[in-house]
């Protein structure tokens with residue numbers, strides 16, 4: 001949970017450097033004068049103003065009141081418990097899409113200002129390093145799409161769902177919106193009668209006859225993985241492997257039609273556990289929403305799917321492999337979270353890997369064929385999106401454009417090359433160890449390289465440098481005949 005030292009030097013530490021320098025009486029005065037409220041970030045290469053320095057969030061308590069229409073703002077109260085990791089004159093939160101009515105810090109009203117996508121809070125007195133902060137923000141949360149921004153609330157046919165990846169949780173609630181700062185979540189939703197609300201984690205208290213629905217996570221979670229479903233929903237419970245509670249949330253009118261798909265989750269969980277070890281959370285299930293998102297999303301303990309995936313005439317093996325993709329993210333991306341967005345390949349490369357492996361083992365779709373095709377396109381993908389571990393930034397106004405083929409099949413290709421290089425037994429042991437060692441934490445590309453070297457019994461840094469950071473795709477170990485299709489007439493663009 002603590003921020004990595006590689007990030008931007010915190011504001012207070014810079015001020016101290018000024019104080020220590022000789023003959024700087026003028027600067028000393030400047031340093032002690034109030035600085036303007038400016039948007040801050042933790043220096044993520046792809047999203048420089050995402051997240052904030054100076055504190056570490058322990059928990060969020062979110063309360064939403066749904067007005068019965070998905071085009072009107074929800075009233076909300078967000079309470080954040082955090083620890084100051086430096087002396088703070090101000091606290092920046094990320095928040096961009098709602099009004100702010102009031103802010104309290106440790107029970108006392110605090111001044112606040114909006115700047116960029118930050119809510120800048122100035123408490124009465126500076127907060128000492130190491131102190132506990134309890135910040136309460138009364139605000140609205142606007143479900144209308146924000147201009148030039150993807151994600152946040154998703155409007156469904158009968159209510160709302162959430163899709164915050166990569167940088168949109170702060171369109172819904174004030175937060176430290178970076179996956180490096182995971183925290184516990186408690187989520188309350190008050191609805192008019194006839195609606196059902198479900199969120200990450202397990203119910204707190206009774207669900208029966210409630211109009212306020214409460215859920216709490218048992219494991220820490222990144223803000224990008226928060227989920228709140230509000231709708232005219234059916235909640236279906238069943239038991240998965242080793243007693244795992246499986247909870248699906250679907251439009252009430254579709255519950256019978258969707259049953260054949262919902263029944264498959266238990267086998268998917270058993271298959272994944274066989275590959276990488278125990279399922280990492282307290283519950284799992286699919287949230288099927290009647291909405292046009294254009295993607296599925298691995299929100300923690302409750303993955304979001306478009307209803308069309310199940311009702312359009314896709315091949316059965318394809319739908320199941322997508323279900324396994326989102327399920328495998330519960331290990332790769334949710335339990336083990338990327339430290340920075342440049343580590344995204346660790347999420348998508350692994351999810352694509354298990355998606356393809358499931359299709360190979362259950363539907364006779366050979367991994368080798370898929371990887372050979374990916375090899376042919378990999379140079380093009382690197383040219384367009386950057387190498388897998390140094391992806392190019394998002395296009396302006398299209399933050400989710402970092403989700404390019406270079407981090408999906410392009411990154412699964414790196415895992416295939418690794419398996420070719422170190423052999424299947426070492427590769428399989430590495431995968432289990434990776435999700436075991438980093439369970440509930442954050443992890444880096446360098447950490448994966450080190451662990452892989454440990455399991456290979458030799459230094460793989462040269463191998464990874466070429467495969468993860470090279471402009472061109474290196475030769476595939478064991479398949480010297482594989483060629484890039486780039487530049488050939490008719491090569492895919």
Ligand SMILES: [Zn+2]
Pocket residue numbers: 325329347348351
């Ligand atoms: Zn994915």
